[in-house]
Amino acid sequence: MLTHLQKGCTTKEIRERTGHVVALKNISFSVKKGEIFVLMGLSGCGKSTLLRCLNRLISPTAGSILLDGEDIASVSTERMRTIRRSRMGMVFQSFALLPHKNIQDNVAFGLEIQGISAEERAGIAKETLDLVGLSGYENSYPDQLSGGMKQRVGLARAIASSPDILLMDEAFSALDPMIRRDMQNELLDIQDRLEKTIIFVSHDLDEALKLGTRIGLMKAGEIVQIGTPEEILTQPKNEFVERFVEDVDLSRVLTAKDVMKVPDPMIHASSGPHVALRMMKEAGISTIFVVAKNRELKGIITADDALRAGKEGLTLQDIIIPDVVTLSLDTPVADIIPVIADSKFPIAVINEEKRLKGVIVRGSVLAALGRTGASL
Structure with a gap:
C-alpha cells in the first residue's frame, strides 16, 4: 500500500x-506544551484515528510520533504501556466508566494499575473530583449520575494520574447543548489551573473555536490547514476551509484582544492639559486616556475639558473622568457591541492588573465584523 x-x-x-x-x-x-490543539473535520475525515495513533491504540503503518524526542511509534508494547500510564490520559465520548465500581474507585482506577496505595489514591481521587465539581459523589455509582456528571468522572480519571498530555475524543459530543457548554467552560477552567497539553477531537466548529489555542482542520485523512481560531476564520487556505467556516458568527469568536487598537497616544497623570491638547490635536482625536505608573488606567479626559483646564489653570487631576467603561482582553465582540453602542467615549481594554492594553472604537469593531458581512 x-x-x-x-x-x-x-x-x-x-x-x-x-x-x-x-x-x-x-x-x-x-503540539506546543500547555496548549489545547483541536483536531476537527467532518465525520470520517480521520481525526479520531489520528488521535488513537498518538497513544498507539492504533499503530501507524509508517512514520514517527515524537514525544520529547522519543519515537513512540517504534517503542515496545511494554514501554508504550508505561507511557500511557504515566504521561497520557484519555477521555472517551462514551464515558467508559466501570459500572461495578463507585465514582471514587473509577477515578482512582489508573492509579490502582500503577500500584499506588489505596490510601494515597483515595486522597488523589477526592482532590480530583473536587477539581471537576463532583465532591460528595465519591460513593455513587455511574448509573446514578447524569451524562454530564459521568463525563466529569471520565475527565477526573484522566487527570488523576497527573499526565502531561490529555487526549480527548469527541468528549462532549454526546451531551445536551447546555451541559456541553458547561463542560467546555469546566475544561477551560481546569486548563487555567493545570496547564496540560490537550489534543481535543471535535466535529463542531463552534466548540473548536471556543476551546482551541490552535486548530488542525482535516479532510479525507489529511490536515488541510493549521492555525489559530482567528486565522482559520479570516485566512482560509482553500475553498474547503472557506466553506467550512462561512456560517460562523464572528462576533462570538473574536474578542476584545482581536479588535482593539494600540492605546497610542495616552498621557501620564503627571502631565498637564496643554500637553494633552497637543497630543490629541496631533492624533486627530477628541479624548485621551490617562495612565499612571506601569500604564495603570486612571481615566479619560476630553479636548474640551483640557482646553478649559488650560484657561483656568487646572491640572489633569481636576478634569479626569475616572468612571470609564473597561473590558477584559477576552470579552467576546458580541458582548462589546451593546457596550460601545451606549458609550460616548472609546472603550478601554485592561488586564488583571488594570493596565491599559488597548482601545476599542466603533470603527475597529465594524472593520472586524466586516470580514463576514456582519454589522452593529
Missing part, C-alpha cells in the same frame, strides 16, 4: 488494487 501511495495513487485506486483503506496520509504537525 505504501508503494502505491508513494507513486501518487489516489486512496480510491489503492482501495481497488489492494483492498486497504488509507486512513491518514502526509500528516505532520507539532
Whole structure:
C-alpha cells in the first residue's frame, strides 16, 4: 500500500488494487506544551484515528510520533504501556466508566494499575473530583449520575494520574447543548489551573473555536490547514476551509484582544492639559486616556475639558473622568457591541492588573465584523 501511495495513487485506486483503506496520509504537525490543539473535520475525515495513533491504540503503518524526542511509534508494547500510564490520559465520548465500581474507585482506577496505595489514591481521587465539581459523589455509582456528571468522572480519571498530555475524543459530543457548554467552560477552567497539553477531537466548529489555542482542520485523512481560531476564520487556505467556516458568527469568536487598537497616544497623570491638547490635536482625536505608573488606567479626559483646564489653570487631576467603561482582553465582540453602542467615549481594554492594553472604537469593531458581512 505504501508503494502505491508513494507513486501518487489516489486512496480510491489503492482501495481497488489492494483492498486497504488509507486512513491518514502526509500528516505532520507539532503540539506546543500547555496548549489545547483541536483536531476537527467532518465525520470520517480521520481525526479520531489520528488521535488513537498518538497513544498507539492504533499503530501507524509508517512514520514517527515524537514525544520529547522519543519515537513512540517504534517503542515496545511494554514501554508504550508505561507511557500511557504515566504521561497520557484519555477521555472517551462514551464515558467508559466501570459500572461495578463507585465514582471514587473509577477515578482512582489508573492509579490502582500503577500500584499506588489505596490510601494515597483515595486522597488523589477526592482532590480530583473536587477539581471537576463532583465532591460528595465519591460513593455513587455511574448509573446514578447524569451524562454530564459521568463525563466529569471520565475527565477526573484522566487527570488523576497527573499526565502531561490529555487526549480527548469527541468528549462532549454526546451531551445536551447546555451541559456541553458547561463542560467546555469546566475544561477551560481546569486548563487555567493545570496547564496540560490537550489534543481535543471535535466535529463542531463552534466548540473548536471556543476551546482551541490552535486548530488542525482535516479532510479525507489529511490536515488541510493549521492555525489559530482567528486565522482559520479570516485566512482560509482553500475553498474547503472557506466553506467550512462561512456560517460562523464572528462576533462570538473574536474578542476584545482581536479588535482593539494600540492605546497610542495616552498621557501620564503627571502631565498637564496643554500637553494633552497637543497630543490629541496631533492624533486627530477628541479624548485621551490617562495612565499612571506601569500604564495603570486612571481615566479619560476630553479636548474640551483640557482646553478649559488650560484657561483656568487646572491640572489633569481636576478634569479626569475616572468612571470609564473597561473590558477584559477576552470579552467576546458580541458582548462589546451593546457596550460601545451606549458609550460616548472609546472603550478601554485592561488586564488583571488594570493596565491599559488597548482601545476599542466603533470603527475597529465594524472593520472586524466586516470580514463576514456582519454589522452593529
